[in-house]
Amino acid sequence: MALQDVADKSLHDKLRRAERRKKIEAVSLIGPLLLLMVIFYFIPIGMMLYRSIDNSQMREILPETAKALAHWNGQGLPDESAYAAVVADMKVAYPARTLAGAGRRLNFDKVGFYSLLLKTGRKLKKIGGPPYKEKLIEIDSKWGDPKYWTVMKRGLKNITLIYLLRAVDLRYDDTNSIVGVPEEQAIYKSIIQRTVYISLSVTILCLLIGYPLAYFMATSSASVRNLLMIGLLLVFWTSLLVRTLSWILVLQDKGVVNSFLLSLGIISHPLPLVFNRIGVYVAMTHVLLPFMVLPLYSVMAGIPSYYVRAARSLGATPIAAFFKVYTPMTLPGIGAGCLMVFIQALGYYITPALVGGPKDQMVSYFVAFFVNERVNWSMASALGVVLLLMTGSFYLIFGKRVNITNMKLG
Template identity: 45%
Template sequence: MNLDQRMHKAENSSRWRAYAMIAPLLLFVMLSFVAPLGMILLNSIYDPVVPDGLPHTVAELQAWAGPRDQLPPEPVYAALAYDMKKAAQEQQTGSIANRLNIEKPGLRAVFMKTSRVVARQDNGPWTPVFETADPAWSQPEIWGTIRNLSSPVHSLFFLSALDLHRQPDGTIAQQPKDQRIYISIYLRTLAVALAVTFLCIVLGFPLAYMLAHLRDKTANLLLIFVLIPFWTSLLVRTTAWTVVLQEQGLINSLLQMSGLIAEPLTLVFNRVGVIIAMTHILLPFVILPVYSVMQQIPTTYVQAARSLGASSLVAFFRVYLPQCMPGLNAGGLLVFVFALGYYITPSLIGGSADQLIAYFVSYNIGTSMNWGLASALATILLAAVLLLYTVYDHLVGHNRLTIR
């Protein structure tokens, strides 16, 4: 074996050892991050309840393929009667009725009532049986709803997450005004995240600057106070802010004692309380990155600028601040991403008009059991974060942070 072959073999061996070393980490990332994201995306577009529960009805509707403004023929009613009886035997009636009700409120009661009537009927014709059981079956809208759900893969959850819906005739339209909530919630979430990010940068930069320019012993002591919130439960910190911000809390008491206000301010169960509490909780995520960057900046740079005739402000803004931008960008991005997905703090301190998108994801999972809509809401939020990060990277990427 010549030298080239031995070197090639050694390189291959080193490469495979490196792959073996990162394999556990890669597996962990796949199981804990990629797989859940894949399941969320799948749940947002995959909805087999109606196709699996009413297979013969779906097949007959597709075979008929008549206009959506007309009632289907007798074979479709017969197929639905057969599917209803089979669903009752397999205890799937409730899940089918719930899915229909999500798409059009009121269909659960119609479907459950009709299913009981059909169970007592042995033979057709089925058209009069359905129309007698409930007048809704004599309207084309209910059949259009079943048609919209006839495919296990559809975009209905994404339409709902964007305040749209597919009408029984197949066209897409906006939700009624009293049902348009999610676009405003996304905008509210974005506004709160931007406000919290701005406040964290405004408050965190001076604190990081002070820590970076104090003596090591004093800076380390103060840094401990910055890190203490990480050792305290998020729920405990949020509850503490509820006590501090209430009308008889510490802040209102101090303001009244100082004579600045005559009546207590409303600082809790509103947007102000949410922003205050989230800013306090997320502030360390700005302080620590900025502080670590400031520690690496040589003091001689500013001194050299001053010696060349620059004023203190010019030296700060043109020499010192640009070198702090990597820390500010990293801290601001961390705070912004965390704020977009915050749940506990807005839930406990905010009012009904201050809940962020994470609350509605949790509500659709745990209360309304609409996992598809929850997955669509989470997927849209993830896509928005990736889009904003792409814009951020394009505008202030690391290759644009060099001092000119």
């Protein structure tokens, strides 16, 4: 009995040792990739996500005010200590030129704050000694308005949701509850809708063009197939910018298409084909087509010809055999292709920015806009979060159905 136990134990140890070696091997193989992913993917994305709610710099600019308002119950006006704190903070922040940043941030929540802070800061030199309450209200009556203090208190918390809310056209009202923004300011929802709509249209176009192409590739001889594959992959070998710009050349008023149609006399005026929705569809479909064709082709190449033959022998016409037997068997490819095209299309920026008009810009354009033009990283991040959530949820909903992890390209 004891001997048996000893034997078992040593076997167990041996097994564990053998397994451990395998584990070390596995980890050392994927280790570099994992490290790369963490450093260059997860950490930046995490930072980006955090930036959309991060509000800590406000406390650095107005530390005393933050402390003083922490005790304020939000009813009526705060007491003298809060006014004194504002004055103390501004005396530091105005010369340090950090007040403008705080002003911009608070102005995002409530219009008028930027001018309030800068005006007050300018006049602080002559303010004299305490008490400050009356003096501040004298400088600007807004200091006597509890609404501004509510915004101030909200704006001095470490975490803020205003950017995320704004990214879906919501805001805080004066009583700190979440409401929709006024209609004339509500733009993001329609941008999100437009993004989904354009992506969906491009996906459908890719499917309509890609499915016959993939079928032809899967059924033609090796030499024809290779030629088509090269033609398809040529798209990958050209820079995105060059490809997009060449579409402008092709589609513009004096471009190839319009000149051709004009010379044939089919049209008398050039068709508007670029810097509008048509240009976006054409260019995006072209760029994304391989992502539809490759998964479709990979599925179709794996379907032996005997299934359709079986259907024919059972009495199905060629069309019935194709739609009732062949097409259902390509559903995993259709799903994977559509998901891949759709998810990529959601995040498209360069192509619509170059060949689209102002009404064809998608969420990514506004991310770039807030980074480059407004220097509002928080809003850019918030839109990024919205985009990420959209992509993630589409992936989770449809990715499971089409079993995308089992797909391979080519």
